[in-house]
Amino acid sequence: MPQNPAVPCPPQAAPALLARWLLAAGAASLLLRLWIAATFPMSGDEAFFYWWGVYPDWGYSDHPPMVGWLIxxxxxxxxxxxxxxxxPAVLLPLxxxxxxxxxxxxxxxLRAAWAVLLFWLAPLNWLYALITTDTPLIFWSVLSAAALMRAEQRARLDRAAYGLYALSGVFLGCAFLSKYFSVVLGLTYLVxxxxYRRERLAGLGLLVACALPGPAINLAYNLSHGWSNIMFNVYNRNQDAAFELRKPLLYAGMMAYLVTPAALWLAVKYRRALWAAAQSQRLLACLVVVPLVFFALLSAKKVIGLHWxxxxxxFGFAYLAFALPAQRLKACAIGLGVxxxxxxxxxxxxxLTTLDTWRSAKIYPQIVRSLKTAEILQQASSPGVVLMADSYTAASIYGFERRQYMPVFGPGKFHARQDDMLVDFSLYQGRxxxxxxxxxxxxxxxxxxxxxxxxxxxxxxxVPFYLVDGTQxxxxxxxxxxxxxxxxxxxxxPAW
Structure with missing residues (x-):
């Protein structure tokens, strides 16, 4: 007979233990995100979006305006x-x-609490501390889906249900004003x-009506700004789109990483339970399956970014929390935690590394530019000379350090063309x-x-840097x- 037999926790102890785990995961991940946010150098994309916040507008060169408004x-x-x-990115997982x-x-x-814990234990939530266009997109998308879930839990189409459908639509419109990928959420609702819910099409109609101001604002902006968002997202960035076998394989590998090994193994092992849960949690299942299929199809020609x-x-972790056997949720949480x-x-x-550690790395010049920005600008600046850079990444980083917008000299690329909106090069005539x-x-x-x-x-x-001094x-x-x-x-x- 074992001297120390395992004693199962009484049922009433489980919520208390889960609450402690939630507190520990939430607090520890928040502290790590705060540390990263305070100490990690500003990335090029972040510095670029920073200027959207300096010059608030109804839209910007690449995307709708929400991240600019947030900044x-x-x-x-x-x-x-x-x-x-x-x-905002630091607080987003909370x-x-x-x-x-x-x-x-x-x-x-109880399973709702497990859903939150599993999501908080996902490694990405410990590291997500950079502000991007995806920050407000994720926030508004999840709020929209949450409001729709609450509406669908109402037994009747009463005033409260209609209010929740309307709220879901407002949040969806805000998601659209964050990034066009919100369209995938709208597609999920339609499916x-x-x-499953044709008898509630009135609720969907109200949801769509309340979402329309978002697209209307973006349409009005594009009409008066050369269709910049449409040209970037639909045409300019997709000119090289072609089928390559590596692209769907990369997507599959990326999703396996995001799900994490422990959760993926349990999902495969209890696949019948996941299938059964799809019958009882239809909306939650759609929020997982429809985007997975959409991006899988898109991956035939495009490399799917992790942030997409x-x-x-x-919703993937929420689905696991409601589908896995109750006794396996702890194992899933432990695997995620590890x-x-x-x-x-x-x-x-x-x-713990230093600059010298990275000296032989290919990205060493970019590391120096990010960590030694002030020193670079000190060597590059002179009285009476207008500083510019040859790329948006460099210009944004230098500009953020100076808190003064720096233009890009040259044609640039299809993305980050905010100079087209902000910079009047005629002002530099003769300079x-x-x-x-x-x-x-x-x-x-x-x-x-x-x-x-x-x-x-x-x-x-x-790292060598070059200065091109031009007169007049x-x-x-x-x-x-x-x-x-x-x-x-x-x-x-396009002519049409």
Whole structure:
């Protein structure tokens, strides 16, 4: 006979233990996100979006305006430090957990709590601290789905149900004003109502009506701004789309990583339970299956970015919490916790490195640019000279460090064309410009636009940087040779 037999927890102890786990996971992951947000250098995309917050508008070059509005709100209330700008992303998992609990607690409060815990233990929620267009998209999408779940839990189409459908629509409209991937959520709703809830099409109609102001705002912006969002998201970024076998394989591998090994193994082992849950949790199942299928089809021609699927990420863990046998939820949580711990250990290891550790890495020049931005600008600046960069990433990072917008000199690429909205190059006619570039410049690319050119270089922590000094900037030539070419390439609106 064993001397220390295992004693199962009494039923009343389980919620208390789960509450402690929730508190520990929520607090520990929040602390790690705060640390990353406060200490990790600003990325190029974040610095680019920062300027959307400096210049609030009804839309921007690549995407609808929500992240710009969010950053503008943070700047107006708490300042513009790196931590403040990133604070919405830091707090996002807590808000999503609260939304999951609100959506699911009436179905089964214990499993709803497990859903929140499993989601909070996913490694991504320990590391997600960077502000992007996906931050408000995820927030509004999950709120919309949560409101719809609550509406669907109402036995009758009463005033409260209609109010929840309307609220879901408002949130969906806000998601659309964040990013066009909200359309996938709308498609999910359409599939759900068409397949299972035709008797509640009135609720869907109200939801759609309340969502319409979002697309209407975006349509009005595009009408007066060269259809910039449509050109970027539908045409310019998809010119190289072609089938490659590696693309769906990458998607499958990415999803296996996001689900995590422990959750994936349990999902496969208890696949019959997952199938059975699809019959009782139809909306939750649609929120998982429809996006999975949509992105699987899209992956035939496009590499699916990890961030593309994050609007639906919480629902996968909620579905597991309601589908797996109750006695296996603890094992799933432990597996997720171990996987999250490995990620935290990797992050800790990265923070123990120095610049010299990365000297032989391919990305070392980018690391120096991000960590030594102030020093680079100190070497590059001179009185009376207008500083520019040759790419949006560099210009955004340098501009954020100076808290002064830095234009991009040259044609740029199909993305991040905010200069087309903000910069009037005619104001620089006859001025002296200095362009910072990480590569040896080709003077023939600059010569048509200046009277004289001088190239200088300097070194920062072993990385060479180049300065192209041009005198008497020739705006008419630049308008014809650079801006005109960019207009023809990136604003070639289809005739229809």
């Amino acid at each position: 503008a709100l943070m700047r107006a209330t708490l300042g513009d430090s790196t931590l403040v700008v990133r604070l 808000g999503l957990g609260a939304a999951l609990w609100w959506a699911l607690k009436r179905l089964d409060p 759900y109502f068409a397949a 699927v994050l609007s639906f990420y919480p 996987f999250a711990g490995l990620h935290a250990a990797v992050v800790a290891g990265l923070y 002296a410009l200095r362009i910072i570039t990480p590569d040896q410049p080709l003077l023939e690319e600059f010569a048509p636009y200046f009277k004289t050119l001088v190239v200088r270089s300097f070194v920062q922590d072993g 900037f020739n705006y008419p030539a630049y308008r014809s040779g650079v801006l005109g070419a960019a207009f023809r390439q990136f604003y070639n609106i």
